Amino acid sequence: MKHFAWLFWMVIFFAACEEVEVLQPVPITYKLIFDIHLSPDERSFDETVIFSSSEILSAIEDHLGEQFSMEDIQTIHVEGLAYTLLETDLSLSVVNGFFQAAYGNDSLKTLIELKDVVLGEILEERQVMELQEEGVMLLKEALTDILNHNARGDILIHARGETFQPLRRMKILLEITLTPVVKQTIEVPRVL
Amino acid sequence: MRYGFPWIILAILLCLPAYLSAQSLETLLERYAGENAAGYVEPLITAFGSSLNSGLFYRARVERKGLHINFRLNGMAARFSEKQRHYTASTESFFVPPREVTTPTIIGEPQGAVLTGAGGAVYVFPGGYNLSSLPLVVPTVTVGNVMGTELVGRYFSTNAFQDIGKVKLLGVGFRHSLSQYVSSPLDISLGFAYHTFEIGDIFTNKLTTLQLVVGKSFSFLDVYAGGGYESSVANVKYTFTATEEPRTIELRVHGKNRFRMLVGFNLNLLIFHLNLDYNVGYQQIVNVGFGIGL
Numbered sequence: 001m002k003h004f005a006w007l008f009w010m011v012i013f014f015a016a017c018e019e020v021e022v023l024q025p026v027p028i029t030y031k032l033i034f035d036i037h038l039s040p041d042e043r044s045f046d047e048t049v050i051f052s053s054s055e056i057l058s059a060i061e062d063h064l065g066e067q068f069s070m071e072d073i074q075t076i077h078v079e080g081l082a083y084t085l086l087e088t089d090l091s092l093s094v095v096n097g098f099f100q101a102a103y104g105n106d107s108l109k110t111l112i113e114l115k116d117v118v119l120g121e122i123l124e125e126r127q128v129m130e131l132q133e134e135g136v137m138l139l140k141e142a143l144t145d146i147l148n149h150n151a152r153g154d155i156l157i158h159a160r161g162e163t164f165q166p167l168r169r170m171k172i173l174l175e176i177t178l179t180p181v182v183k184q185t186i187e188v189p190r191v192l
Numbered sequence: 193m194r195y196g197f198p199w200i201i202l203a204i205l206l207c208l209p210a211y212l213s214a215q216s217l218e219t220l221l222e223r224y225a226g227e228n229a230a231g232y233v234e235p236l237i238t239a240f241g242s243s244l245n246s247g248l249f250y251r252a253r254v255e256r257k258g259l260h261i262n263f264r265l266n267g268m269a270a271r272f273s274e275k276q277r278h279y280t281a282s283t284e285s286f287f288v289p290p291r292e293v294t295t296p297t298i299i300g301e302p303q304g305a306v307l308t309g310a311g312g313a314v315y316v317f318p319g320g321y322n323l324s325s326l327p328l329v330v331p332t333v334t335v336g337n338v339m340g341t342e343l344v345g346r347y348f349s350t351n352a353f354q355d356i357g358k359v360k361l362l363g364v365g366f367r368h369s370l371s372q373y374v375s376s377p378l379d380i381s382l383g384f385a386y387h388t389f390e391i392g393d394i395f396t397n398k399l400t401t402l403q404l405v406v407g408k409s410f411s412f413l414d415v416y417a418g419g420g421y422e423s424s425v426a427n428v429k430y431t432f433t434a435t436e437e438p439r440t441i442e443l444r445v446h447g448k449n450r451f452r453m454l455v456g457f458n459l460n461l462l463i464f465h466l467n468l469d470y471n472v473g474y475q476q477i478v479n480v481g482f483g484i485g486l
Contacts, residue, residue, distance in 0.1 A: 080286025131311030
């Protein structure tokens, strides 16, 4: 009996709860609206939207919820960006331009570039774009400062460009996905 | 930290809510909106299914008639294989270019794959719990016998874990002697069981198994071997908040456990019964049972 008894305990006797630190991405997407108006003789535009440091911070805090605190964030990444043309008054217009970011004393850095975009072809269709390195680096720097409560002001996002048609209005939704990575300490069962 | 019996049963139950809590699972799954999530959680579904389909009997013999009642505590450990620790997942969301990568499942390494895309964009996959095994402790009751048939039941329900809501296990089954119909030096029986296992609103697992057991009983020792077919299907429900307006995701995940072979023995000492069996299938299970009964 004694020799066999340990077999029963084998499964449960050597089991226990152990802590494991798991790195979890907690992606969050911000939405910015650019409502662009041009006068009849204008062919270029430059609309700026403030990507507020305090709003970014509070949105991340809300998103993390009660399970995590800001101190649990190990790093933050820029994951991707998409834009959607919500409205336009001239679908035939062709637009060339950029979405650019400015932060602190840095000059404008390009996030994405728009080349020969026919507005009617992308209306209400989300466009997922390749990011440009200079813009990503600037955002990453700004986000790191924000998380360290050391922000040098807000991030400014510019929609800049030109068209050769008499375009009067465009409304664009810009979506930016950021990914804070948090360390989650959790107890899991362990059997030797 | 280690615990000894009887605290270990409590310890296993107490650390259940931590890694199976709705918050914890939702955080892990939040990264995923579709097929990735199913591949990510599948090893846990398979392990639960394989474990709960174990330990339904401790010998092959079923007497034709007479009182038979046995209360048993089964300790099971599902050993995860190396191939269960990873799977192929795809990037989602706005990450460019879309890619496939090998990354940890929910029981894999704590650090998920990290991909760098166009312009330095980064996509991070969730890590896993780094589990080598999944231990479970399950109470089992066997009652019989009528016309060579015994009934098997399992039940456990608690609201003790505030983080995850109600944890409930219900299992019912039977085993019928086939050797009563044929002249055979061996005991042969066929058993069927159905389980439901629920964790709060997030996880519902339904299991079925059909098992054929062959064995021989001696005065104080029973030896048995068998095989079976089984299925495990789980519904996983969580809120996806990553990229768009929050929405409820409901996944139906099939465990990969289908067939098993097993071999085991049981030791009888008066009213005490101690059995051990080793189950080989997609998932390897060690089941140890300690029971009291006639």
